[in-house]
Amino acid sequence: MAKLHDEWQVLPHGTLREVAPGILTVVGQIPMPLGKFPRRMTVVAIGDGRTAIFSPIPLNEAGMAQVEKLGEPAFLIVPNGGHRLDLRPFHKRYPKAKIVTAPGSKEKVEEAAKPVQTRANLGDRARIFTLAGCEEIELAMIVLDESGGTTLITNDVIGNVAHPKGIGAKIMLRLMGFGPKPRITVAAKRFFIKDKRSLAAQLREWSKIESLVRLIPSHGDIIDRPAPLLNRLADSLMK
Template sequence: MASKISDDWNVLRHGPLVPLSDNLWWVEGDLPDMSLKRVMTVARRGDGTLVIHSAIALGDKELRELEALGRPAVLLVPNGLHRLDAPAYLKRYPDLKVYAPRGSRAKVEERVRVDGAYEDFPADDTVRLETLDGVKEAEGAMLVRSKDGTTVVLNDAVFNMDPKKDVLGWLITTVMGSAPGPRVSRLSKLLFIKDKAAFRENLRRYAELPGLVRLVVAHEKVAHGDDAARALQRAMTFL
């Protein structure tokens, strides 16, 4: 995918900007040359500015809707594989502050400027970041507090999608063990989960968060309500 990364605003097919809560929005879009879908999550901080997690280049209508929500101020690049539209966002919004997990920073910086690691992010009462344990600091979590409760936003640490039938999709979802979800994929365990017990403790802690109302992951399905805790608990069984 690296050869496709540029600072051009290249809009692939995507869905609408879906409100999940009073300060949280979600977009699902295509990936080049594969059937998997990717997800962008947008959170609005207490000061009215926007935090964009795993950016997707939007069409004109959705881009106007995004900008009407607040000023894009922070771009989170959640690992070295989710860089596709990051350069385009930084070109369009040059004042963005870019953050990436410490263990993925070097890979992200091959394509886009990074201003800090997740622990450098200025948290407030609505949005904070954590680095996950047991994953070589390669991934983290965004926790968003809304009027209806708390949302946990992960990346490739947990997958929640259905198997695919095309060749590449079948390889990723079946051979690499990424579906059916929710689950921790075989590929994730091979690439970056080095301490399963420590990582399992992260998922347990998130599942037991008071007021947990939502789990968002990088690829496809959102788990709502009690399903959010159940999704995290099920994912733990794959470690």
């Protein structure tokens, strides 16, 4: 794990993209030996001029102006302990924002900033979930956008990195299983999935959401109309 950042440090990143009314997302790059590995931040408007930021990543000032235009950051959602790299400077910038993580990741996240809570009322449009069968260390989020579509935001459990940059990223992709096609990651299977049956049931339940239009993973490309994929991934857990 890289050393936690104390100050606002802008690493290479793309442009914020509006994927639906009230939902912005951006891909950043984590420098690593002989390559760069993608990570994603998603910003969700939750009403009353507030936002929830899933997996915070520092952007340049133009990018942060877009984030702040969507609303005041009210929640910093750290989906597991591995995504705390930039939490400390984010909390310095937005001290009123509440830090939220999964119960099993609270101790790790507290190493970056405090206080940390494991529940959050995000209003009528968004909910966070602790992944089933994963020792309560990984969060996901469901968002109903302003046009009536539903977005599922996941973290390290599903990877979809099709084009890693550099040989180092390609090696990590192979070892940790974040791609090149949508899949349950090797990292998830190795480190935190303990009850495959429970997780498979949760994936199938999500696939039944009639308004589900996209899945946004923390690592990799957005997946449109993901219901069939969720069922396939659930099946793969049972093999």
